[in-house]
Amino acid sequence: MRVVAAHENLDFDALGSMVLAGRLYPGSVLALVGGVEGVLREVLPLLEDRLDLVPASEIPLDRVREVVLVDNARPERLGPLAALVGRVPFLVYDHHPRTPGDVPAVGGRVAPVGATVSLLVPLLLERGVALDPLEATLAYAGLWEDTGGFSFPSTSPEDLEAAGHLLRQGAEVARVRDWVRPRFGEEAREILSQLLKTAHLVERKGFRLLVARAREKGYVPALAPLAHTLLDLYEADGVLLALRLGGDTLLIARSKARLDVGRWLGALGGGGHARAAFARVRGKGRALARLLETLEAFLDPEPTLGQAMTAPVETLRPTSVREALRQLEERGYGAMPVVEPLGEGVRVLGLARRRDLRKAVRLGFGDHPVEGFLVRAVVLPPSTPLSQVEPRLREAGGRVLVGERAGEGWRLLGIYTRTDLYRSAPRPEPTLAERVLKALPSGVFRVVEALREAFPEGVYLVGGAVRDALLGRSGPDLDLVVGPGVEVARVAQFLVDRFGGSYGLHYAFGTARVRLPFGLVVDLAESREEVYPYPGALPQVRQAPIARDLERRDYSVNAMAVDLGGLTFLDPYGGLRDLEARLLRPLHPLAFVEDPTRVVRGARLAARLGFRFAEEVPRLLAPALLPEVVAGASRSRLREELLLTLEEEAFYRALAFLAELGALKALYGLDLPPEAPFRRLRAEEGLAEARLLLLLFHQKNPLERAAWLALPGRLREGLALLLAASRGEEVPKEALGREPLRAAFLALFPEKEAWLKAERRVLMGRDLLKLGLKPGPKVGEILRQVAEARRRGEVRSFEEELALARKLLDDGTLALPE
Numbered sequence: 001m002r003v004v005a006a007h008e009n010l011d012f013d014a015l016g017s018m019v020l021a022g023r024l025y026p027g028s029v030l031a032l033v034g035g036v037e038g039v040l041r042e043v044l045p046l047l048e049d050r051l052d053l054v055p056a057s058e059i060p061l062d063r064v065r066e067v068v069l070v071d072n073a074r075p076e077r078l079g080p081l082a083a084l085v086g087r088v089p090f091l092v093y094d095h096h097p098r099t100p101g102d103v104p105a106v107g108g109r110v111a112p113v114g115a116t117v118s119l120l121v122p123l124l125l126e127r128g129v130a131l132d133p134l135e136a137t138l139a140y141a142g143l144w145e146d147t148g149g150f151s152f153p154s155t156s157p158e159d160l161e162a163a164g165h166l167l168r169q170g171a172e173v174a175r176v177r178d179w180v181r182p183r184f185g186e187e188a189r190e191i192l193s194q195l196l197k198t199a200h201l202v203e204r205k206g207f208r209l210l211v212a213r214a215r216e217k218g219y220v221p222a223l224a225p226l227a228h229t230l231l232d233l234y235e236a237d238g239v240l241l242a243l244r245l246g247g248d249t250l251l252i253a254r255s256k257a258r259l260d261v262g263r264w265l266g267a268l269g270g271g272g273h274a275r276a277a278f279a280r281v282r283g284k285g286r287a288l289a290r291l292l293e294t295l296e297a298f299l300d301p302e303p304t305l306g307q308a309m310t311a312p313v314e315t316l317r318p319t320s321v322r323e324a325l326r327q328l329e330e331r332g333y334g335a336m337p338v339v340e341p342l343g344e345g346v347r348v349l350g351l352a353r354r355r356d357l358r359k360a361v362r363l364g365f366g367d368h369p370v371e372g373f374l375v376r377a378v379v380l381p382p383s384t385p386l387s388q389v390e391p392r393l394r395e396a397g398g399r400v401l402v403g404e405r406a407g408e409g410w411r412l413l414g415i416y417t418r419t420d421l422y423r424s425a426p427r428p429e430p431t432l433a434e435r436v437l438k439a440l441p442s443g444v445f446r447v448v449e450a451l452r453e454a455f456p457e458g459v460y461l462v463g464g465a466v467r468d469a470l471l472g473r474s475g476p477d478l479d480l481v482v483g484p485g486v487e488v489a490r491v492a493q494f495l496v497d498r499f500g501g502s503y504g505l506h507y508a509f510g511t512a513r514v515r516l517p518f519g520l521v522v523d524l525a526e527s528r529e530e531v532y533p534y535p536g537a538l539p540q541v542r543q544a545p546i547a548r549d550l551e552r553r554d555y556s557v558n559a560m561a562v563d564l565g566g567l568t569f570l571d572p573y574g575g576l577r578d579l580e581a582r583l584l585r586p587l588h589p590l591a592f593v594e595d596p597t598r599v600v601r602g603a604r605l606a607a608r609l610g611f612r613f614a615e616e617v618p619r620l621l622a623p624a625l626l627p628e629v630v631a632g633a634s635r636s637r638l639r640e641e642l643l644l645t646l647e648e649e650a651f652y653r654a655l656a657f658l659a660e661l662g663a664l665k666a667l668y669g670l671d672l673p674p675e676a677p678f679r680r681l682r683a684e685e686g687l688a689e690a691r692l693l694l695l696l697f698h699q700k701n702p703l704e705r706a707a708w709l710a711l712p713g714r715l716r717e718g719l720a721l722l723l724a725a726s727r728g729e730e731v732p733k734e735a736l737g738r739e740p741l742r743a744a745f746l747a748l749f750p751e752k753e754a755w756l757k758a759e760r761r762v763l764m765g766r767d768l769l770k771l772g773l774k775p776g777p778k779v780g781e782i783l784r785q786v787a788e789a790r791r792r793g794e795v796r797s798f799e800e801e802l803a804l805a806r807k808l809l810d811d812g813t814l815a816l817p818e
Contacts, residue, residue, distance in 0.1 A: 008034030016142030017070035089519025104443030114147035126610030133170030140171035206387035306382025309414030345406030350374025592624035607653035673698035686740035
């Protein structure tokens with residue numbers, strides 16, 4: 001069972017993200033953890049039938065195999081699902097930054113966007129998943145709420161792109177506006193009144209923080225709208241609300257800039273991101289006082305005028321109005337200071353503005369001295385904090401000069417204008433290797449950092465891990481290559497010693513697989529090259545440098561690597577270029593001839609990532625699909641690749657790609673079946689096997705294809721039962737007991753659901769005791785023989801089973817196993 005969950009006090013971003021994740025991972029159970037927040041309490045009952053949320057307390061934890069966690073990475077906000085942390089894989093999609101103590105994610109995506117919805121929308125676009133208007137509206141509501149109608153500082157281009165897609169999918173803006181607009185009920189108005197009475201501004205290093213307190217005994221309304229209301233009302237840089245609730249204190253913080261409230265409240269066990277955070281402090285204490293005492297430590301240094309100015313500043317000497325205007329227009333400036341020498345510096349006479357000089361020329365003063373048409377200049381030292389500059393801009397015509405005293409005059413260093421208010425300092429771009437590591441899920445990042453520390457040379461992150469990180473996504477598998485001089489067994493042992501879990505070695509191929517307790521699978525391999533003795537053969541391998549290892553891979557996007565020691569990005573075949581173009585390009589012309597299954601892996605990638613094959617692929621694939629080449633391919637590898645494809649969420653698109661290329665027929669002898677039965681498929685376990693049964697069922701010679709693939713006997717027997725049912729033959733219910741076969745049966749014959757689900761009483765031990773049989777081994781043996789008869793269809797009702805049990809007892813044919 002796969003579960004999609006968010007956090008306690010569900011909000012619109014959490015709910016919208018859960019709905020999108022449910023579409024991204026079909027068949028998942030949407031778990032409601034704790035209560036809901038604000039107006040969502042009114043909206044949710046109206047959508048109950050459509051959303052099918054299951055309380056987390058009702059989910060059998062022993063059946064959960066994977067958790068998709070959205071809008072949250074903190075285990076303490078998971079309710080009963082917190083017991084699964086470290087036991088099953090977690091895929092985390094979250095817009096809050098990673099913090100210590102987060103769930104050790106093995107997949108998903110964490111990125112600084114305004115709303116988690118914005119991380120999921122592109123993935124749905126990649127897979128071509130369409131949303132209905134309700135789903136799009138819920139997701140849009142999450143976007144609108146968490147970005148403040150796209151006005152909060154955390155709003156990113158990804159949020160606006162996601163919003164555009166959701167609108168095209170039918171999101172109803174008017175409904176969202178009604179849902180998300182602030183609603184202050186009686187409780188909220190009472191708390192707002194208390195907050196207004198206690199509100200006061202605290203200023204530290206130019207940062208204006210509004211602090212307000214309130215007390216509540218019962219229901220706590222949503223505090224976020226109150227925080228933003230106060231932030232706007234007082235024109236503060238940040239706000240901190242403290243609500244006493246019984247013996248606890250709830251803290252909510254918002255910031256426009258400079259203060260990372262996520263880190264600030266994180267010191268008290270809270271969490272969030274740089275602009276919004278929340279914490280709950282147990283018991284009576286000095287939480288508010290402690291936060292204010294540490295405020296300065298969490299403030300980014302305030303930018304100074306010297307850091308933000310434009311330098312150097314060009315000046316004018318006293319001249320005529322006409323000449324000053326000519327120089328301004330020639331240089332493209334709106335204003336320039338007019339100065340004259342004074343000792344070691346200059347005397348600033350004022351600012352000549354282009355608009356004033358043009359007017360003076362129109363009025364006939366072009367030949368007059370420019371000094372008569374200057375506005376007053378304000379000169380400030382470069383150490384002046386920017387928070388003190390804006391008021392001076394208003395009084396100085398939108399410009400201030402930056403300078404240092406030089407005797408009686410000034411040495412001018414630069415100029416600062418209104419335009420500079422909106423110019424942000426450029427940040428250094430991270431290297432490609434740094435981008436890859438930063439994009440890894442928290443659990444994967446911890447493993448990689450530990451390896452970097454323990455093995456400063458010779459360990460490489462390769463293939464899909466690099467590709468997916470650059471795409472902003474990741475899965476529960478990590479591929480690493482170790483170069484000559486580093487032993488695979490040593491790396492595997494280090495990981496198990498550090499994180500727990502287990503590992504297995506494959507000495508013949510120089511590989512190891514490490515299973516860590518929180519669900520991450522690390523595949524280790526010696527850096528090697530491969531030689532194919534004939535088309536389709538298993539490769540012969542030998543150790544080689546990393547460059548040769550990358551050369552043996554299938555597509556350019558899988559031939560990129562990161563040297564973890566030196567943080568160097570390796571891309572010898574232009575994989576990054578093809579990644580940006582979303583192309584799958586084979587590394588060399590014989591790639592498919594050497595291994596025809598590479599096209600199956602390519603189809604999986606194309607379907608999963610929204611890629612397309614390069615234009616040369618059909619030409620290069622043609623010789624690999626010749627009968628004599630396919631005949632030499634390993635059937636076990638073909639079968640394994642097919643099953644891996646059927647495990648994909650976008651498996652049908654992958655099959656369609658193979659059919660379009662002619663590979664589905666040439667490699668497997670299969671035609672593309674209709675999609676409708678697959679859409680009806682409901683299976684929690686063995687989903688790939690159920691899809692395989694449906695795929696074979698729709699072929700002209702299904703049993704022959706099953707034999708060619710060397711499928712296990714139970715699958716061939718199941719396929720025979722489905723074919724019998726299609727011919728109108730009666731199929732015993734007991735024969736449809738296994739999940740994959742049962743699911744395939746219902747997908748093909750949905751009208752049989754009521755018949756299949758009808759309860760049938762079967763013989764049990766207590767029934768034998770009523771016949772006078774004493775407890776002991778005979779009871780178990782009779783039940784076993786009756787069950788065998790039931791499976792063979794020899795008994796079809798409880799009465800027939802009871803009669804068989806009597807016969808076994810009466811005629812003395814019962815023989816206990818020795």
